[in-house]
Amino acid sequence: MVREFKNKNYWALILGGSSGLGLATAKKLAAHGMNICIIHRNSRTQEAEIASEFETIKAEGIQFKSYNVDAFKVEKRTQIISELKPILGSESRIRILVHSVAKGNLKPMISEDNPTLKTDDFNLTINAMAISLYDWSKAIFEAKLFAQDARIISFTSEGNTKAWKHYAAVSAAKVTLEAITRNIALEFAPFGIKANCIQAGVTDTASLRMIPGSDQIKAHSLKRNPHKRLTQPEDVANVVYLLSKDEARWINGCVIPVDGGEHIN
Numbered sequence: 513m514v515r516e517f518k519n520k521n522y523w524a525l526i527l528g529g530s531s532g533l534g535l536a537t538a539k540k541l542a543a544h545g546m547n548i549c550i551i552h553r554n555s556r557t558q559e560a561e562i563a564s565e566f567e568t569i570k571a572e573g574i575q576f577k578s579y580n581v582d583a584f585k586v587e588k589r590t591q592i593i594s595e596l597k598p599i600l601g602s603e604s605r606i607r608i609l610v611h612s613v614a615k616g617n618l619k620p621m622i623s624e625d626n627p628t629l630k631t632d633d634f635n636l637t638i639n640a641m642a643i644s645l646y647d648w649s650k651a652i653f654e655a656k657l658f659a660q661d662a663r664i665i666s667f668t669s670e671g672n673t674k675a676w677k678h679y680a681a682v683s684a685a686k687v688t689l690e691a692i693t694r695n696i697a698l699e700f701a702p703f704g705i706k707a708n709c710i711q712a713g714v715t716d717t718a719s720l721r722m723i724p725g726s727d728q729i730k731a732h733s734l735k736r737n738p739h740k741r742l743t744q745p746e747d748v749a750n751v752v753y754l755l756s757k758d759e760a761r762w763i764n765g766c767v768i769p770v771d772g773g774e775h776i777n
């Protein structure tokens with residue numbers, strides 16, 4: 513394997529990198545020599561499993577840092593960036609920021625038996641799954657920690673245009689996330705920063721399994737996907753890697769389907 517990022521002093525900062533798409537991305541980039549910083553929020557019962565995953569990343573011989581904190585608190589974000597400055601030093605910079613956050617409400621709009629969506633549910637979901645991308649991008653930019661040719665990647669889904677039951681708050685967050693990504697691509701471009709959004713196909717992750725009716729979503733995707741399989745986290749990680757390469761410097765402001773053609777059928 514070509515380790516093209518080795519000795520380039522590049523870092524990937526991944527929000528939500530302890531599982532799913534974020535973890536697969538961390539492993540892929542580390543395998544190519546990029547240093548990794550993962551910010552995640554997990555319980556103590558998950559610590560052993562996550563630690564094992566992180567050890568596989570460290571085994572790539574790269575620098576590694578992780579923070580199990582609430583990434584949406586201003587004081588935590590400020591603290592992490594303050595701590596990263598001396599770790600990166602004068603030579604290293606953040607090549608890629610990956611937003612892989614899954615924190616939202618999956619409540620129905622109408623129900624006689626269960627709690628229904630409230631304004632606060634929308635606010636929490638949109639803040640966590642969309643606005644936090646801007647908050648982190650701006651904070652890293654103001655701290656001058658981005659590389660000269662930096663990339664920002666966010667993850668969306670077909671729920672950006674399709675209505676799924678219980679998905680209203682997350683759907684609103686995905687649409688907001690795409691809008692923020694486009695504007696970052698426009699307004700940060702003069703500073704060498706590119707921003708793109710990956711629309712992953714249906715992927716069997718813990719986040720998907722939380723959606724009511726996820727088994728039906730998976731079954732439908734298997735039928736219409738030209739390759740008759742679900743998207744794997746590694747499929748998405750491979751494209752994040754491609755977008756982090758020098759040759760991808762002219763890709764900016766896009767929503768890129770990574771689903772084996774699922775969206776065309």
